[in-house]
Amino acid sequence: MTTPFKPGRRLLADADALAAASPLALADSVAEAIGQELGQAVRLVSAELETNRAVQAEFGELVTPSAVVTAVQSQKGRELRTEVTAQLEGNAAYSASVRFAFAEAIDNTDEVSELFCPGSAGWNSELRDRLRDDSEFSTLIEAYDGTIGLSIGGRPVHIRCYRGHVLEVVSRSILGADFVLSIPGDVFIDLMTAERNRFMETAMSGEMRSTGSGYEYLRMTSALMRIIDHARAMAVTAGYAGSESNLDTNLQVA
Template identity: 40%
Template sequence: MSTLTTSIAVGDRTVSDARRVSELGLSWPEASLTGIVVAGVLAPATTSGATRTGLQWNSQYAVAGDDVVYVESVVTRVEQSETGAEFDRHVRLVDEAGSIREEGIETWRSPEPSEVRFDPGVDFCTPAWGERLRESLSTDTAFASSLSTWDGTVGLRCTDSSGRARELQLRIYRGTIIDVARRVPGGATFTLIAPAVTWVDLVFAERNDFMRRAISGEFSSSGDGYEYLRLTKPLDIIIAHARSAAREWQSVSGHSLPLTCGREARP
């Protein structure tokens, strides 16, 4: 089992060794809780002062005693305040065939703000993140050209624990982002939507595979579906700049990804 030994940041990944469930020496709970208990045993520890304050869990195919499984985890959100820090961690329970059997989102709370590392470049779908995108996209001629005749608003939404959603709207006029806000007058023409773990996987993946993920259904949309499909090229450019912002933060901060044990983490 591996341990997070440094301050926690969005994108931190861990992978446990694979173990047979029956060999973990557990006091067996009811079947519906087995996966949660196994994940708790195999998942790496967080910082020493953190306490888990919430858990959402989903079982696609519940694990049993004969199964050999390992745990992948990734931090998807961090927040700092004067009174402490909070972060979400997405946990996947994976079998030897590579199938995700069960998964969930943990919310952790620490009294020490220094136990997390926060940066707007990975605080997806917030106004500060949007301002980073606007500054970066302002010099991208391909982005301006792809929207040279368009007048509308692109919404970007990230869902996290407890069903909460962070949403950003980019008001665009003829290739220029003229407003960045949680809501702009008139609302979004369409909104691109994905869970926090999908945003993390996308921005830290080795290559920009937004199109593949969108086609496979990892992203959804609301609003004008025709405009969403028509603007796949500028959306792909926006994602490319989001990836650059995340990697710039990673480079400047010296934060290395991922931390693994026994297996290679999969974005």
């Protein structure tokens, strides 16, 4: 087994532009190139393609690929799962993204931190402990009785709150979330590795989308920003983002 790549690792830096064919053919070519960088032992287990349906790349047009590792997780101690989001950029109007998952058999999981996979059970547990110890976050939710929902790279995170207290952070709460803020995996990595918390700019740019109660989403905006502060601190702890100097000074990195 090769040393696992950490989230935030950029791939395809030296990749040649691809001649546009069908979106599926493009995705297949990109998957092969990513697989070669991850190691010959990996196998592709899933791929989700999302294209800009307004404009399609013309046949033969050059499309530039880029990719970033968004999550790494050990499954049952026997398999390493690496998630990668690839972007395909053609002319100014065409774009597509593909979310891949690759798997590789492993013998040793010591180098795979639970914090490498946002939304995993270990990541949720760490976030829960941080939020419970954060007096500022308690103040932000002191009048809130509900569930804040996130979807990070497709993994749901439900933060159940009751009047200043964090009851649980789990993949799915019994009654569901009041709203769900969907953050694509590569967008989440950008939030984690930016020099400062860019939550508001990212939200205003349309890179994240909210479903459910718009009222509760707006009411919890400051709480969401604080959650991102803690997620950024967790990324520093895991060793795949920046340094403590880029974090909110009120946060302590474990």
